[in-house]
Amino acid sequence: MSYDLSIQLKNRFSELSHLKDALHKYCEFRELPSNLVFAITLSLDEVITNVISYGYDDHEEHLIIVTLRSGKGVIEISVEDDGKPFNPLEFETPDLKCPIDERPIGGLGIYLVKTYMNELEYKRVGGKNRLMMRKIY
Amino acid sequence: MNMKVIREDDELTHIKLSGRVDLEGIGDLDLEFTRHTVTRRKPTLVDISDVDYIASIGLRMLVTAAKVLNKFGARLVLLNPHPDVEDVLRTAGFDKVMPIEHDYERALETLKTAA
Numbered sequence: 001m002s003y004d005l006s007i008q009l010k011n012r013f014s015e016l017s018h019l020k021d022a023l024h025k026y027c028e029f030r031e032l033p034s035n036l037v038f039a040i041t042l043s044l045d046e047v048i049t050n051v052i053s054y055g056y057d058d059h060e061e062h063l064i065i066v067t068l069r070s071g072k073g074v075i076e077i078s079v080e081d082d083g084k085p086f087n088p089l090e091f092e093t094p095d096l097k098c099p100i101d102e103r104p105i106g107g108l109g110i111y112l113v114k115t116y117m118n119e120l121e122y123k124r125v126g127g128k129n130r131l132m133m134r135k136i137y
Numbered sequence: 138m139n140m141k142v143i144r145e146d147d148e149l150t151h152i153k154l155s156g157r158v159d160l161e162g163i164g165d166l167d168l169e170f171t172r173h174t175v176t177r178r179k180p181t182l183v184d185i186s187d188v189d190y191i192a193s194i195g196l197r198m199l200v201t202a203a204k205v206l207n208k209f210g211a212r213l214v215l216l217n218p219h220p221d222v223e224d225v226l227r228t229a230g231f232d233k234v235m236p237i238e239h240d241y242e243r244a245l246e247t248l249k250t251a252a
Binding site (some may be wrong): 042 | 194224229
């Protein structure tokens with residue numbers, strides 16, 4: 001396995017479109033199936049939206065580093081940020097079976113990431129969150 | 138994301154969304170969406186056949202409208218999602234709160250049933 005794509009994003013929502021453009025070019029180049037591209041895009045979209053929305057208390061510029069590497073039948077995606085500690089694996093799964101009136105509005109993004117990815121690993125290293133996601137296809 | 142109003146009368150609301158229903162795609166359009174769906178309080182058909190991507194913020198926009206409409210006894214029915222988009226909706230369990238139909242006539246029938 002070799003590192004195939006590394007993207008540095010600033011903690012601004014406008015950066016999400018750069019990420020998606022780079023991601024689509026990468027997936028096209030690697031000839032990945034469209035449902036896999038969808039799963040990767042969705043997972044990164046949700047994770048990074050979360051980091052930008054809740055990760056920082058200051059108004060400073062921060063960098064979020066996204067790395068993708070692909071091997072035979074597996075894609076590894078890592079996201080590193082210097083935001084507040086947040087372990088998505090500890091996030092409670094929303095109750096998807098409760099009636100429409102009682103359904104909570106939030107909490108879906110992390111649930112989708114957990115569902116669309118096969119493996120998630122979280123580490124807090126040197127003041128940074130490091131999330132590794134693996135998708136087997 | 139683009140939004141087009143197909144029909145608005147005393148019987149129902151029919152709107153069509155297209156493009157990417159994510160943070161950037163929605164932008165200020167969620168207010169427009171609310172105005173044409175929730176504010177009218179009519180059974181609402183949302184054609185999403187040309188939506189090629191949806192993120193959780195898009196799911197929230199849809200379910201928020203469905204919840205309010207439900208309080209007024211009106212349903213929100215989704216028409217013709219792309220398979221990847223339908224998969225997200227079903228994964229989120231939204232097919233249980235907003236019926237998904239692939240046929241226009243059938244969708245109209247579903248809209249008539251009580252929420």
